[in-house]
Amino acid sequence: MEFESIPGVGAKTADALAELDDPETALQQGDVLTLMDAPGVSEGRAAAIARGAIRKRHDDPGGLLATEQARDLYESVLALLQERAVTTYAEKRLETLYPATTQSRIEEVRASVEAALKREPTPELREALANVAPLESPSGLRVRERCLATTDAERYAAAREAIPELSAEVVDDGHDIEELARSYATVIVLDETFAGSDFTGDVRVLPDALESPGDVVPERLLAFFAENRERLLAAARVHEESGLEPPLDLDALTDGLARVDEDGTIVGDEELERLTTAVDDLDAAVGTAESVANDHLRAAIKERDVTIEGQDFLSLVEQGARVDSLLSRELDDEFDAALEKARNYLTESLALTDHESELADHVFSGEPTFPVSRRDDAVSRLNTELTSARDRRSAELKADLADDLAALKTPAEELVRNALELDVELAIAAFARDFDCTMPEFVGDATGAEGDDDADATPGFEIEGGRSPILDVEFAAVEPVDYSVDGVTLLSGVNSGGKTSLLDLVGLIVIAAQMGLPVPAERVQLSRFTELHYYAKSQGTLDAGAFESTLRDFGDLVAGADGRLVLVDELESITEPGASAKIIAGILEALDRQGATAVFVSHLAREIRDAAGVDVAVDGIEAVGLVDGELKVDRSPVKDHLARSTPELIVEKLADDADDADFYDSLLEKF
Numbered sequence: 001m002e003f004e005s006i007p008g009v010g011a012k013t014a015d016a017l018a019e020l021d022d023p024e025t026a027l028q029q030g031d032v033l034t035l036m037d038a039p040g041v042s043e044g045r046a047a048a049i050a051r052g053a054i055r056k057r058h059d060d061p062g063g064l065l066a067t068e069q070a071r072d073l074y075e076s077v078l079a080l081l082q083e084r085a086v087t088t089y090a091e092k093r094l095e096t097l098y099p100a101t102t103q104s105r106i107e108e109v110r111a112s113v114e115a116a117l118k119r120e121p122t123p124e125l126r127e128a129l130a131n132v133a134p135l136e137s138p139s140g141l142r143v144r145e146r147c148l149a150t151t152d153a154e155r156y157a158a159a160r161e162a163i164p165e166l167s168a169e170v171v172d173d174g175h176d177i178e179e180l181a182r183s184y185a186t187v188i189v190l191d192e193t194f195a196g197s198d199f200t201g202d203v204r205v206l207p208d209a210l211e212s213p214g215d216v217v218p219e220r221l222l223a224f225f226a227e228n229r230e231r232l233l234a235a236a237r238v239h240e241e242s243g244l245e246p247p248l249d250l251d252a253l254t255d256g257l258a259r260v261d262e263d264g265t266i267v268g269d270e271e272l273e274r275l276t277t278a279v280d281d282l283d284a285a286v287g288t289a290e291s292v293a294n295d296h297l298r299a300a301i302k303e304r305d306v307t308i309e310g311q312d313f314l315s316l317v318e319q320g321a322r323v324d325s326l327l328s329r330e331l332d333d334e335f336d337a338a339l340e341k342a343r344n345y346l347t348e349s350l351a352l353t354d355h356e357s358e359l360a361d362h363v364f365s366g367e368p369t370f371p372v373s374r375r376d377d378a379v380s381r382l383n384t385e386l387t388s389a390r391d392r393r394s395a396e397l398k399a400d401l402a403d404d405l406a407a408l409k410t411p412a413e414e415l416v417r418n419a420l421e422l423d424v425e426l427a428i429a430a431f432a433r434d435f436d437c438t439m440p441e442f443v444g445d446a447t448g449a450e451g452d453d454d455a456d457a458t459p460g461f462e463i464e465g466g467r468s469p470i471l472d473v474e475f476a477a478v479e480p481v482d483y484s485v486d487g488v489t490l491l492s493g494v495n496s497g498g499k500t501s502l503l504d505l506v507g508l509i510v511i512a513a514q515m516g517l518p519v520p521a522e523r524v525q526l527s528r529f530t531e532l533h534y535y536a537k538s539q540g541t542l543d544a545g546a547f548e549s550t551l552r553d554f555g556d557l558v559a560g561a562d563g564r565l566v567l568v569d570e571l572e573s574i575t576e577p578g579a580s581a582k583i584i585a586g587i588l589e590a591l592d593r594q595g596a597t598a599v600f601v602s603h604l605a606r607e608i609r610d611a612a613g614v615d616v617a618v619d620g621i622e623a624v625g626l627v628d629g630e631l632k633v634d635r636s637p638v639k640d641h642l643a644r645s646t647p648e649l650i651v652e653k654l655a656d657d658a659d660d661a662d663f664y665d666s667l668l669e670k671f
């Protein structure tokens with residue numbers, strides 16, 4: 001793949017991506033976590049690259065989030081989703097969901113969301129997910145009992161590269177190989193020329209070894225399973241808890257994992273355990289066996305009256321003859337019995353086989369002595385025999401287990417990926433449940449482009465029972481709002497009536513819908529917009545410079561592309577009211593000509609409408625009354641209705657209530 005063709009990927013990032021094992025799959029799957037492994041690619045960059053790859057696939061120009069406020073709203077939606085993910089993988093993966101402008105991308109996500117909405121996030125499932133993470137490739141594994149040998153310098157370099165777990169040695173001849181066989185349990189010779197040669201020791205000529213490293217180092221595969229054991233078991237649990245169809249036999253996986261411990265050692269084989277214990281305990285057992293023999297002899301000697309004939313006594317004194325000779329004559333039987341006891345002890349305590357036991361017999365043999373002591377050469381032979389039997393057994397078992405596990409590796413990777421993807425789905429499902437969402441219905445492209453199914457539909461949106469999840473009140477207390485707009489509209493209303501919150505809700509619903517997600521409302525119909533321009537309320541009057549630059553922004557806005565949604569909150573506060581009304585009226589006229597969809601929240605709706613050269617719709621959030629001095633409002637705007645402002649309502653109340661109401665009546669007439 002040409003990485004540089006992905007929007008936002010330059011030559012440097014393309015090189016960094018090429019260093020990954022399988023960048024294509026990571027890009028295809030939106031695997032942000034893997035992309036982050038590319039050198040110099042930060043978390044934010046990785047998500048942007050993944051989004052770029054998706055945009056490229058869908059030929060999506062992107063750019064729906066045209067202003068900072070729109071981007072903030074997107075971040076809010078993302079945060080609500082990410083809060084509901086258990087794994088870091090899912091959190092990152094959710095960042096690949098972006099508000100798209102092409103139908104194909106939106107539909108792609110909607111198709112997967114449909115499945116997601118059927119998921120049930122249970123506490124057990126979330127607990128199992130907590131231990132799932134992308135699989136690790138073990139690094140730094142060293143196998144010390146085997147080595148590679150070759151006479152060729154190039155092959156030596158290739159061997160180090162392909163099988164870094166084993167040490168590689170350059171040899172001159174068969175003699176060198178024999179030498180190596182003395183230090184390593186197995187020597188793997190990579191040169192064909194040695195095929196058929198006779199070597200002492202375990203020397204195998206395998207010219208193709210570098211092509212299938214797994215056969216030479218089964219430990220590599222075992223380490224993969226050993227190191228990832230917890231993640232694999234957790235992924236298996238996720239499948240069991242969720243009823244997700246596993247891509248492998250879960251029992252075979254758990255059985256395989258039970259045969260290897262976390263450092264890659266084979267467990268559960270009696271013979272290997274016997275040999276391992278025998279090697280470990282050999283020295284101690286020989287020591288104890290010596291004591292057993294000596295205890296026997298000591299007791300025997302204590303009980304015995306030894307009569308020494310004069311001649312013997314003389315030779316002892318005169319010739320310095322050793323007491324051993326006496327021992328052998330007087331206590332021969334006891335000595336034999338003592339050795340027998342020592343040998344039996346050794347055989348039994350180390351659970352030796354007949355063949356090993358024969359070797360053990362030599363440890364305690366020879367001329368009678370007191371105290372009895374081991375024969376070191378025999379101990380060493382027994383040690384060599386036991387060690388190589390242990391290593392042979394372990395190598396066989398590792399090869400067998402690696403054979404069994406090899407077929408499970410790819411499905412095991414899939415098992416983990418499925419579990420992680422399930423977390424993404426569960427986060428979406430939880431979002432939909434927590435905020436009573438529905439799938440929105442798209443009624444065509446807001447540009448009215450040709451080829452669009454609903455090209456005739458007027459661009460706009462229609463929201464029924466929309467409830468914003470980002471209000472400063474608990475979601476349960478959020479009142480549902482109905483609002484629909486096509487064309488350019490002014491939204492008037494009382495203070496704190498919920499106008500800003502409504503703009504947020506509209507923006508949030510449009511963003512979530514174009515991300516392919518369900519939206520927090522009972523029913524939503526909308527056009528697919530090309531750009532969302534959301535301008536928040538300005539904090540007070542702007543100075544000349546800031547005012548100029550704001551006007552320039554709007555100048556660019558009205559000169560721009562079709563299919564836009566423009567949300568503007570109280571633009572009038574940027575300058576004095578009279579000028580504001582004229583400027584806003586002008587902007588609305590231009591947007592109207594452009595066929596844009598726009599909602600301008602304003603307390604100057606009447607003045608703007610009067611200043612506009614076109615018919616501008618005015619909607620209003622109306623107070624339904626004053627309750628204990630507080631305005632009670634209906635949060636859903638009334639269509640084509642200029643809502644009375646808060647001051648107007650107060651004057652009206654005073655005109656109704658006051659005994660002498662002339663003054664208030666005259667004020668009221670001015671509204």
Ligand SMILES: Nc1ncnc2c1ncn2[C@@H]1O[C@H](COP(=O)(O)OP(=O)(O)OP(=O)(O)O)[C@@H](O)[C@H]1O
Pocket residue numbers: 471472473477478479480481493494495496497498499500501502635
């Ligand atoms: N749908 C709703 N359900 C419950 N509470 C709401 C809703 N909409 C708004 N509110 C409450 O009303 C408060 C004021 O809302 P908001 O700031 O949107 O009003 P506004 O009309 O923009 O006010 P102003 O004209 O003063 O700018 C919010 O902080 C929120 O607590």
